[in-house]
Amino acid sequence: MYGIVNQAIQGLVTENFGEEKWLKIKADAGVKVDYFLSDQAYDDDVTFDLVGAASNVLDLPASAILEAFGKYWVLKTGMEKYGDLMKAGGNNFTEFLHNLPHFHSRIMLIYPKLSPPEFIVEDFDDKTILLHYYSSRDGLTHFVVGLIHGIAEMFGTTCTIELKSSEKTDVWHDIFTVKHSS
Ligand code: HEM
Numbered sequence: 001m002y003g004i005v006n007q008a009i010q011g012l013v014t015e016n017f018g019e020e021k022w023l024k025i026k027a028d029a030g031v032k033v034d035y036f037l038s039d040q041a042y043d044d045d046v047t048f049d050l051v052g053a054a055s056n057v058l059d060l061p062a063s064a065i066l067e068a069f070g071k072y073w074v075l076k077t078g079m080e081k082y083g084d085l086m087k088a089g090g091n092n093f094t095e096f097l098h099n100l101p102h103f104h105s106r107i108m109l110i111y112p113k114l115s116p117p118e119f120i121v122e123d124f125d126d127k128t129i130l131l132h133y134y135s136s137r138d139g140l141t142h143f144v145v146g147l148i149h150g151i152a153e154m155f156g157t158t159c160t161i162e163l164k165s166s167e168k169t170d171v172w173h174d175i176f177t178v179k180h181s182s
Contacts, residue, residue, distance in 0.1 A: 001047050002111050003036035004077065009050050010036065012072040013058075021057055029053035041113050044137060063142040070146020074154055086154070093155045094182050097121055097129055097148075117144075124177070130164075131176040141166060141174050148178060157182060 013022045029049040036042070051069070055062040078086045089103055090096030104116035117140075120132040133144050145161050152159045157180065164175040 001042060001044055002038065002114070003040045003042055004038040004081075004111075005047055006036040006042060006050060007038055008073055008077045009047070009054070009069060011076060012069055013054060016068075017058060025050060025053045025057050028057060039111065048139075066140065066142035067146035067149070070143045070148075071150035071153065072146075073143075074147055074150030078150075079154065092182055093152050093157050093159070093180055094129065096151055096155070097131065097178065100131075127179055127181070129178040129180065131178055133172075133174045133176065135172045138168065138172055140172070144174065144176070148176070152180070 010022055010026075013025060029046070029052065031046055031050065051062055051065050054060075054065050058065070074086075085106060088106070090099045098121050100119040100121060103119075104114060107116065108114050115136055118134040120134075122130040122132075124130050131148070133141075141163065145163075148159065148161055159178050159180045162177045162179075164177050166172075166174045
């Protein structure tokens with residue numbers, strides 16, 4: 001994944017747990033680079049190894065790290081570095097979710113080698129959205145949960161998310177039920 005993803009893991013760890021923990025996590029993950037370059041593509045293993053090492057060093061389940069990372073990605077990386085793109089995503093929580101299927105097509109202008117997630121969004125009823133997430137990568141379910149909570153927080157609201165199903169065929173496919181108050 002592009003270095004901006006690994007930079008965000010670094011930001012999440014150093015801001016919440018300090019520089020020393022980050023250096024330990026990086027060393028345990030066997031990552032030799034001093035600084036990640038945001039627009040350089042790194043092997044996906046770098047990202048997954050950092051999450052695994054963070055889970056060990058911080059004594060937290062990988063699911064908790066991924067969820068915190070999803071929130072950080074929206075509220076810090078997204079809002080602070082790409083505020084205009086995030087604003088263009090929608091005027092409220094449900095509008096933003098309905099626009100998710102198109103979101104990364106704009107990002108591809110900045111990161112042309114992106115291998116983006118895919119989303120399908122269905123209204124189940126006026127308070128419930130069914131969110132389908134497809135990925136060429138395995139195991140990012142909890143990252144998506146954190147992202148959706150982060151989007152809710154960005155709009156000053158909350159939601160509950162339930163994983164309805166998760167299956168791996170040629171791609172990963174999760175279906176989430178997102179209950180919202182808007
Ligand atoms: C302006 C804000 C955003 C930027 C710049 C951005 C950019 C990126 C980048 C660079 C990657 C790594 C993929 C790669 O290198 O191949 C990525 C992955 C991902 N992004 Fe975004 N993104 C943004 C917002 C969002 C939002 C709001 C969501 C909401 C659901 C999201 C969902 C994901 C997911 C789930 C992945 C993991 C890739 C996968 O599932 O295979 N992103 N994004």
